[in-house]
Amino acid sequence: MRTAYQYKLRPNSYQIATIEMWLELLRRQYNYRLGERFSWWSENRCPVNACPLVMPIPQLRDNPNYYSQKRDLVNTKDKFPDYRLIHSQVLQDCIKRVKLAFDRWFKADKNGHKLGKPRFKGRGRYRSFTYPQIKLDCIEENQISLPKIGKVKLIQHRPIPEGLTIKTVTISRKADGYYVTLSLEDKSVPTSTSKVEPTLKNTLGIDMGLKEFLVTSEGESVPIPQYYRSSQQRLKTLQKRLSRKKKGSKRWLKAVKAVAKQHKKVADQRKDFHFKTANELLSKAEVIAHVDAERGVPEANLNIKGLAKTRLSKSINDAGWGQFLTILTVKAGNAGQKTIAVNPKNTSQDCSNCGEKVKKELNIRTHSCPHCGAVIDRDLNAAINIKNRAVGHSVLKARGARRNTGAEKREAHTIGPA
Structure with a gap:
């Protein structure tokens, strides 16, 4: 390792x-x-x-x-x-x-x-x-x-x-x-991938979003810190000072360094938050299931790499989903655990209780199924679907493990970073 x-x-x-x-x-x-x-x-x-025929060799x-x-x-x-x-x-x-x-x-x-x-x-x-x-x-x-x-x-x-x-x-x-x-x-730790098989007991599904950083299939949520947005006023002041300096002068170089330090501080805060959150998740389950970042984000139905021209770009870059998934995968491998990326298609639309598709707009944050009467938070519903897809069970097979869900409304409990 x-x-x-x-x-x-x-x-x-x-x-x-x-x-x-x-x-x-x-x-x-x-x-x-x-x-x-x-x-x-x-x-x-x-x-x-x-x-071509007419071309110097x-x-x-x-x-x-x-x-x-x-x-x-x-x-x-x-x-x-x-x-x-x-x-x-x-x-x-x-x-x-x-x-x-x-x-x-x-x-x-x-x-x-x-x-x-x-x-x-x-x-x-x-x-x-x-x-x-x-x-x-x-x-x-x-x-x-x-x-x-x-x-x-x-x-x-x-x-x-x-x-x-x-x-x-x-x-x-x-x-x-x-x-x-x-x-x-470390030669004492094998470099081979973990052979842990996902089950309903040892697997935890997570759904990442902008309202909360992530919501687990157990109903716990991690608030999104938004380090960049909280430092925007400080960055605005430093950028204003930089714009008033003569380019290439010593004071200009000093102002450039001050802006770079502030950006590095934000990046370090975000990275520290990602490491602590990954450790907290890996202490709860052997297998962590998440959406495939290459295919997109279930809540926004967008690809992470293609968000530069959207109005969500600042919030998504501030959350740093891609960096977090990389850290989570590496730490899971080092600990002998496993992460599984699943297809995010319809994870927030399908009902986690009966499996029927319930179409809803992005602004509707509660999943209410007219077929089985289940009323549940939208992100929690997606996290449960992600877990079931990683395990390989159909919703109907996993229904017995969540028999008491029914029409009860499950509220997410907030946990802070470690």
């Missing part, structure tokens, strides 16, 4: 200058190697029998791949001696990033989606570099020993558990300083 621990660094002025120099040189190397691949692709992207060149570009780093160091100051494996990892970015452009992922064309990194856009290998005893007390940089002070707010080995180290620059991310491996 792999996990990651992140600590904040406290480098001195010399170490900051070294890190910034490395990031700038790596940015240039990334752009150069990406340009090499683009140049070869534009000249050789069509076969010979498909080329380009000089044949080998396709620049990961190994050829990595071998060419020797010539780069001869022409530009500054690259000798960078650790060799860090420089090779830059070539690997180019390979991954270029491969993702042509190859589809497991869901059949392709990413867009890679872009060149502008100034300040290359924010991290990685040591693929490092000594196991690189951390001593409150310092970490980084090759060719030296011992850098770090704030170790939590110790590394015994039995975990450090595999890679990534140094990243953020709005409020520099951070180190340690990729740790």
